[in-house]
Amino acid sequence: MAEIEERVRSVVSRDRGIPIDAVTMDSRIEDMHMDSLETANLLFALEDEFDFSIPDDEIKLIRSVRDMVAAVERRTA
Amino acid sequence: MHRVAITGMGVICPLGKSIPDFWEALTRGQTAIGPIELTDSSTLKCQNGAEVRDYDPGRFFDLQRSESIDRFAQFALIAARQAIEDAGVQWSPELRSTAAVITGSCAGGQSAVDKGFFELYRRGRPRVHPLTIPKTMANAGASHIAIEFGITGPAFTISTACSSSAHAIGLAYTTIASGAVSLAIAGGSEAPFSYGMLKAWEALRVISPTTCRPFSIDRNGMILGEAGAMIVLETMESALARGAHIHGELAGFGMSSDACHITHPSSDGAASAMQRALKNAGIQPECIGYINAHGTGTEINDSTESAAVRKVFGTHAEKLALSSTKSMHGHTLGAAGALEAIASVLALGKGILPPTANFTQPDPRCSLDVVPNVARSAEVEYCLSNSFAFGGLNASLVFRRAYR
Numbered sequence: 001m002a003e004i005e006e007r008v009r010s011v012v013s014r015d016r017g018i019p020i021d022a023v024t025m026d027s028r029i030e031d032m033h034m035d036s037l038e039t040a041n042l043l044f045a046l047e048d049e050f051d052f053s054i055p056d057d058e059i060k061l062i063r064s065v066r067d068m069v070a071a072v073e074r075r076t077a
Numbered sequence: 078m079h080r081v082a083i084t085g086m087g088v089i090c091p092l093g094k095s096i097p098d099f100w101e102a103l104t105r106g107q108t109a110i111g112p113i114e115l116t117d118s119s120t121l122k123c124q125n126g127a128e129v130r131d132y133d134p135g136r137f138f139d140l141q142r143s144e145s146i147d148r149f150a151q152f153a154l155i156a157a158r159q160a161i162e163d164a165g166v167q168w169s170p171e172l173r174s175t176a177a178v179i180t181g182s183c184a185g186g187q188s189a190v191d192k193g194f195f196e197l198y199r200r201g202r203p204r205v206h207p208l209t210i211p212k213t214m215a216n217a218g219a220s221h222i223a224i225e226f227g228i229t230g231p232a233f234t235i236s237t238a239c240s241s242s243a244h245a246i247g248l249a250y251t252t253i254a255s256g257a258v259s260l261a262i263a264g265g266s267e268a269p270f271s272y273g274m275l276k277a278w279e280a281l282r283v284i285s286p287t288t289c290r291p292f293s294i295d296r297n298g299m300i301l302g303e304a305g306a307m308i309v310l311e312t313m314e315s316a317l318a319r320g321a322h323i324h325g326e327l328a329g330f331g332m333s334s335d336a337c338h339i340t341h342p343s344s345d346g347a348a349s350a351m352q353r354a355l356k357n358a359g360i361q362p363e364c365i366g367y368i369n370a371h372g373t374g375t376e377i378n379d380s381t382e383s384a385a386v387r388k389v390f391g392t393h394a395e396k397l398a399l400s401s402t403k404s405m406h407g408h409t410l411g412a413a414g415a416l417e418a419i420a421s422v423l424a425l426g427k428g429i430l431p432p433t434a435n436f437t438q439p440d441p442r443c444s445l446d447v448v449p450n451v452a453r454s455a456e457v458e459y460c461l462s463n464s465f466a467f468g469g470l471n472a473s474l475v476f477r478r479a480y481r
Contacts, residue, residue: 014140015141017139017140017141037207037208040207041145041206041207041208044204044206044207047202047204053202053203053204
């Protein structure tokens with residue numbers, strides 16, 4: 001779990017160009033000031049990192065890093 | 078009608094990532110053809126290409142941008158930046174709103190499509206990268222140039238296979254000559270080295286398994302290349318008024334369609350494009366001292382182009398020089414017209430004709446002075462640059478040396 005969290009935070013850090021220390025479990029997508037294309041990009045990068053796909057009906061429920069970690073854990077368990 | 082000056086040039090190509098490097102390589106007859114490294118070529122019959130080696134997008138773009146812009150559009154933007162800086166364009170709100178951006182590309186960001194399709198069909202993923210469409214679209218180069226420089230004038234992309242950027246430059250020329258715009262950034266870019274695209278070219282049986290030997294009797298096909306090449310064109314009055322350095326003059330443009338075969342060229346069509354370019358420039362064939370040939374190195378193009386040159390120039394064909402720089406930088410498809418236009422303008426300005434590299438023995442069906450292997454000093458006032466595309470779409474540009 002700690003490893004998944006670390007990798008998710010790393011993906012967000014790299015995609016957004018922000019230091020990994022600034023990315024916490026509580027970091028929210030709406031606070032990152034991304035447009036819809038950038039959000040799709042970030043989630044695609046997450047899928048790429050963990051080699052899985054987030055179902056379309058779950059994508060719109062992802063609002064924070066915590067939600068991203070949960071999505072990864074559900075799919076890779 | 079306004080005269081049209083070339084005031085800026087920029088290039089990133091297999092022979093160099095700047096105009097000075099490009100020119101130096103051309104004059105040394107250096108070839109950039111070698112083993113393909115951008116994709117696994119082990120199952121390809123033809124394993125050689127002319128790639129832009131040691132290309133680090135991080136030198137030119139931040140990470141987010143480099144991942145959202147396909148290689149072909151990166152090349153377009155890099156070349157445009159160079160050309161605009163070279164021209165010393167002084168942007169004003171009015172100039173930004175009236176300048177034009179006209180680019181050419183055959184296949185746009187096809188590597189983004191190739192990668193996406195691999196994920197879909199081979200790896201069974203349910204989606205491709207969200208930016209696949211903006212990366213793939215052939216106009217991505219023009220759009221990114223317009224975005225970066227805040228240009229809100231006419232901006233569009235032409236796709237006419239190997240003549241794309243010659244048509245783009247020609248359209249920029251006619252637009253400026255007519256007075257519709259006063260400045261344009263025009264050229265093209267291409268990055269064709271993805272596995273799927275290479276297999277598609279291989280299936281046509283026009284790619285050489287060895288190297289590109291235009292006009293040689295033992296030529297056996299073309300070699301693909303990749304590049305971005307852009308020029309800044311403006312009215313001669315504007316260039317002179319602001320004291321711009323004038324590389325040369327774009328003096329004429331001719332176009333034609335073969336209307337005969339989807340891949341085989343026609344000497345009548347090619348001759349027609351050249352004749353129209355000369356007529357548009359208001360000069361006689363005897364004024365031409367050098368032709369930068371389309372010269373792909375295929376058996377059919379080179380013999381057809383030679384026949385077309387003889388039709389247009391008659392006995393003068395034996396006096397002019399003609400060379401194919403594709404022998405050195407490969408066939409850069411959508412960038413070819415622009416890259417070779419730059420080579421032509423440099424040849425006139427520097428008084429040196431680039432050679433046809435890799436030349437062995439003459440083919441009696443060609444048998445023109447192809448400046449074999451070694452560059453040659455020559456003072457030439459007018460030259461022609463040819464682009465004869467698949468589908469029979471032809472473009473010829475006449476360049477005139479800038480007066481020193």
